[in-house]
Amino acid sequence: MIQQLIQYRIRVISFLVLVTLTLSVFWLYSLTLSKTAFASGILLLCCILFLAAYQWRKKLSFLSLGTATVWLQFHIFVGLMSSLLFLMHIGFRVPDGMLEFALFLTYCFVFLSGVLGWLLSRIIPYRLLSRGEQVIYERIPIYYRKVREAVEQLVSENLKTDEENAVADFYQKNLREFFSGPRNQLRHILHSRRHRHQLTQQVSQILPYLEEREQEAMKQIAVQIQLKDDLDYQRSLQSVLKTWLFVHVPLTWTLILFALFHTITVCAFASTSG
Amino acid sequence: MSEPSVTRPRRWDKPFSLEAGSENEMTDTDVEELLQLTPFCQIDSSGFKRSLSLQEILKNDARIVGFDDGDIIVRRGDWGSSAFLILSGNVRVELERGESSLPDEILGRRHRRMKTLWESFSQLWRNHREAEVREVAEVSGARPAMNTRLTRGRTRIYLQEVSAVLDKYRTARLEPGHWFGELAALGRTSRVATVFSEGVSQLLEIRWQGIRDILRYDTHGGLKSYIEDAFRERALASFLRTDPLFQECSTELMQRIVEQAEFYTFGNYDSSRPFKELNSNPLRITETGEPVIIREGETPRGIVMIRSGLARISQRYYQGRRTVGYLSPGQVFGLEVIQSGMKASVSQPCQTQLSAIGHLNVVVIPKELVEEILEQQNTTGNNAVTEPPRLSPTCQTVKIDDEALLGQLIDRNYVQGTSLMVIDLDRCTRCDDCVRACATAHDNNPRFIRHGPVLNHFMVPSSCLHCVDPVCMIECPTGAIYRDLGQGDIVINDQTCIGCAQCASNCPFDAIRMVDIRDSRGNLIVDSKTHAPLTQATKCDLCIDQRTGPACERACPHDALFRVDMQDAVQVEEVFAR
Numbered sequence: 001m002i003q004q005l006i007q008y009r010i011r012v013i014s015f016l017v018l019v020t021l022t023l024s025v026f027w028l029y030s031l032t033l034s035k036t037a038f039a040s041g042i043l044l045l046c047c048i049l050f051l052a053a054y055q056w057r058k059k060l061s062f063l064s065l066g067t068a069t070v071w072l073q074f075h076i077f078v079g080l081m082s083s084l085l086f087l088m089h090i091g092f093r094v095p096d097g098m099l100e101f102a103l104f105l106t107y108c109f110v111f112l113s114g115v116l117g118w119l120l121s122r123i124i125p126y127r128l129l130s131r132g133e134q135v136i137y138e139r140i141p142i143y144y145r146k147v148r149e150a151v152e153q154l155v156s157e158n159l160k161t162d163e164e165n166a167v168a169d170f171y172q173k174n175l176r177e178f179f180s181g182p183r184n185q186l187r188h189i190l191h192s193r194r195h196r197h198q199l200t201q202q203v204s205q206i207l208p209y210l211e212e213r214e215q216e217a218m219k220q221i222a223v224q225i226q227l228k229d230d231l232d233y234q235r236s237l238q239s240v241l242k243t244w245l246f247v248h249v250p251l252t253w254t255l256i257l258f259a260l261f262h263t264i265t266v267c268a269f270a271s272t273s274g
Numbered sequence: 275m276s277e278p279s280v281t282r283p284r285r286w287d288k289p290f291s292l293e294a295g296s297e298n299e300m301t302d303t304d305v306e307e308l309l310q311l312t313p314f315c316q317i318d319s320s321g322f323k324r325s326l327s328l329q330e331i332l333k334n335d336a337r338i339v340g341f342d343d344g345d346i347i348v349r350r351g352d353w354g355s356s357a358f359l360i361l362s363g364n365v366r367v368e369l370e371r372g373e374s375s376l377p378d379e380i381l382g383r384r385h386r387r388m389k390t391l392w393e394s395f396s397q398l399w400r401n402h403r404e405a406e407v408r409e410v411a412e413v414s415g416a417r418p419a420m421n422t423r424l425t426r427g428r429t430r431i432y433l434q435e436v437s438a439v440l441d442k443y444r445t446a447r448l449e450p451g452h453w454f455g456e457l458a459a460l461g462r463t464s465r466v467a468t469v470f471s472e473g474v475s476q477l478l479e480i481r482w483q484g485i486r487d488i489l490r491y492d493t494h495g496g497l498k499s500y501i502e503d504a505f506r507e508r509a510l511a512s513f514l515r516t517d518p519l520f521q522e523c524s525t526e527l528m529q530r531i532v533e534q535a536e537f538y539t540f541g542n543y544d545s546s547r548p549f550k551e552l553n554s555n556p557l558r559i560t561e562t563g564e565p566v567i568i569r570e571g572e573t574p575r576g577i578v579m580i581r582s583g584l585a586r587i588s589q590r591y592y593q594g595r596r597t598v599g600y601l602s603p604g605q606v607f608g609l610e611v612i613q614s615g616m617k618a619s620v621s622q623p624c625q626t627q628l629s630a631i632g633h634l635n636v637v638v639i640p641k642e643l644v645e646e647i648l649e650q651q652n653t654t655g656n657n658a659v660t661e662p663p664r665l666s667p668t669c670q671t672v673k674i675d676d677e678a679l680l681g682q683l684i685d686r687n688y689v690q691g692t693s694l695m696v697i698d699l700d701r702c703t704r705c706d707d708c709v710r711a712c713a714t715a716h717d718n719n720p721r722f723i724r725h726g727p728v729l730n731h732f733m734v735p736s737s738c739l740h741c742v743d744p745v746c747m748i749e750c751p752t753g754a755i756y757r758d759l760g761q762g763d764i765v766i767n768d769q770t771c772i773g774c775a776q777c778a779s780n781c782p783f784d785a786i787r788m789v790d791i792r793d794s795r796g797n798l799i800v801d802s803k804t805h806a807p808l809t810q811a812t813k814c815d816l817c818i819d820q821r822t823g824p825a826c827e828r829a830c831p832h833d834a835l836f837r838v839d840m841q842d843a844v845q846v847e848e849v850f851a852r
């Protein structure tokens with residue numbers, strides 16, 4: 001633990017040294033009256049390519065390229081540093097050309113989605129652990145099916161020949177929809193339990209009107225409601241973590257394309273000196 | 275009620291001499307002849323139960339096996355569950371350890387080769403799309419993995435050039451009347467040396483159940499003292515020297531320690547059953563039925579050093595007991611109590627209790643000798659009486675601040691793990707990068723499932739623990755599952771795995787999966803005679819052939835997945851304190 005802490009501190013310090021060095025080189029360069037935008041642009045492009053390389057590192061886990069943890073830390077550090085470079089590169093103002101503006105927006109989205117991802121990866125694991133069984137995302141549909149079958153079994157066991165099928169009616173009216181697939185995604189993301197409370201109340205309201213056997217079945221259905229809701233909770237939060245990557249990664253590739261195009265045009269049409 | 279259609283199998287339904295690998299059935303004449311030989315003639319047979327007489331034990335738990343020149347009888351590193359007595363002929367035992375011992379290749383082991391940089395890289399596109407692809411030549415025996423021959427109706431691994439082996443490697447000759455293999459069989463450790471036949475030889479092989487019963491009922495204790503003497507003579511001194519306390523001991527004192535040390539065995543040896551019961555019944559109070567070695571409040575007669583197995587340290591807590599630590603092989607109990615007794619000049623009682631988890635072998639060193647060591651160290655300026663001894667991480671008692679978690683780790687027997695996979699769920703983002711990395715390192719077949727019991731915020735996924743006492747290896751008929759001698763990991767050799775599933779059914783953690791194997795076109799490989807699909811055992815091999823070690827651990831971006839050696843006190847404390 002202590003060793004890990006020391007290693008982490010060494011990484012933070014080396015990052016700070018790196019940032020200071022980069023900025024001072026950059027400042028010294030600006031003293032020579034050279035066009036600083038060119039230098040900051042090249043550096044920025046290198047940073048973006050390094051940031052994108054993280055995705056490749058994941059695929060090359062069997063090569064001695066350092067652990068994924070260290071890479072992620074540098075990914076975050078370099079990402080932060082790139083934001084400083086970016087601000088300097090655009091001269092602290094919103095660019096006005098079409099391509100530049102698109103580039104500006106893409107960078108902002110990539111950066112913000114990165115920050116959001118980092119926050120999510122810190123917050124969601126805690127929340128996932130707080131409710132329900134720890135299930136593998138891909139297996140959730142199997143659990144859904146099991147829960148639904150258990151409930152339908154309870155309902156069918158309580159079917160009567162006359163018309164007064166209270167449990168079946170209740171299931172049809174209030175629960176069928178709920179058990180048929182993932183529900184209340186947004187509520188779970190916002191950490192609301194309102195729907196769960198409502199369903200539990202509906203179950204307790206019907207209990208006084210049921211026979212003893214039906215009451216017992218209803219209580220068991222209530223347990224399945226909790227199970228299903230916990231599964232929804234796990235699914236919603238895990239899908240946030242998965243969807244986030246589907247936003248961040250394609251945006252990064254768009255950014256690289258724009259940035260390369262921008263670099264080529266700039267190199268083709270501008271001179272590098274003062 | 276109708277009669278049951280099957281009868282419950284009993285221990286001796288199939289005598290050892292009728293099992294695969296035997297030549298002739300043990301006859302009453304064979305048994306009578308054996309009873310004339312040492313040590314059986316010295317055994318007092320009156321102490322044996324009628325239903326479990328010495329004759330019956332020899333008839334059912336022993337067999338006579340013949341070996342030809344160069345046949346390997348036991349291999350260093352294999353798990354053995356039987357001992358051997360040489361009846362005629364000679365055998366050779368290798369003397370060297372490490373680099374200069376007989377190389378793996380001539381012992382018929384697959385040479386585990388680390389992948390080259392290019393091979394590692396090319397896994398990206400060379401891995402098969404189909405699951406569990408094997409080279410047909412390897413599993414069909416078309417390319418023999420080792421020197422084998424059919425000797426007396428049994429396939430055996432043999433040394434091709436016995437005289438060359440004798441010239442090149444240091445070996446010792448064992449003659450008729452000599453026992454070997456009993457320490458590994460009873461101590462549940464791997465064979466420490468390879469033994470092969472020099473010329474034609476005939477041996478008596480006894481399975482451990484038989485040895486156990488003879489030890490239990492022989493009132494004269496002839497075999498027991500033979501086995502103890504063998505351990506005393508061959509291995510005790512070097513075993514004790516693994517602990518810092520004994521490292522600077524004078525030769526004379528060590529000699530006396532070796533002479534006076536006592537050996538004890540606790541608990542049930544029976545394969546994996548106790549662990550399985552524990553695992554299937556997590557609510558069971560683990561104290562029930564655990565034999566106590568030293569009680570809380572008792573003055574210890576000496577220090578207890580664990581030879582094999584695990585021991586629990588517990589303390590009274592209101593009306594029950596709570597676990598405060600555990601000991602694994604090589605660790606010591608009772609030293610601090612003796613030290614504080616010496617300091618206070620009066621014997622001190624133990625503040626904790628020591629009990630056996632499952633099967634346990636211990637060595638007890640009498641208190642007077644321990645005091646002598648401490649005094650000797652004191653005079654050499656080590657201040658051992660007043661200061662706690664400097665212990666290496668592997669010699670310390672394993673403790674965790676969260677005693678409830680510690681109790682759970684012991685009850686579920688995770689303390690067996692030398693490389694237990696643990697995921698910190700507070701950090702894990704469920705990205706499955708670990709599973710993907712594992713799959714890439716294993717031809718697209720992940721060797722673990724990111725799912726398992728959750729203890730506090732730690733998940734223990736379904737993955738091989740690489741146990742200290744790998745019960746999976748006990749009944750493997752071909753030795754295909756073995757402990758890699760270089761790194762100590764438990765690995766499966768695809769070339770010799772016959773798919774019998776013994777290992778999978780013995781593993782208490784369900785960490786071994788039996789899979790149908792395919793050729794590179796994705797077709798199931800089937801037995802040429804029965805046309806049944808061939809299966810093989812698979813499990814985590816700690817990425818033994820990858821340059822970077824466990825891929826899962828390196829691939830986790832959030833530092834959530836780690837491998838813990840549960841015998842390393844410092845590592846355990848650090849990991850579970852996060």
Ligand code: SF4
Pocket residue numbers: 711712713715720721722737813814815816817823824825826827
């Ligand atoms: S150590 Fe290797 S084989 Fe074992 S689970 Fe991790 S990646 Fe898979």
Ligand code: SF4
Pocket residue numbers: 697701702703704705706707708709724829830831832833834835
């Ligand atoms: S790689 Fe790490 S964070 Fe991702 S699922 Fe595996 S343990 Fe969890």
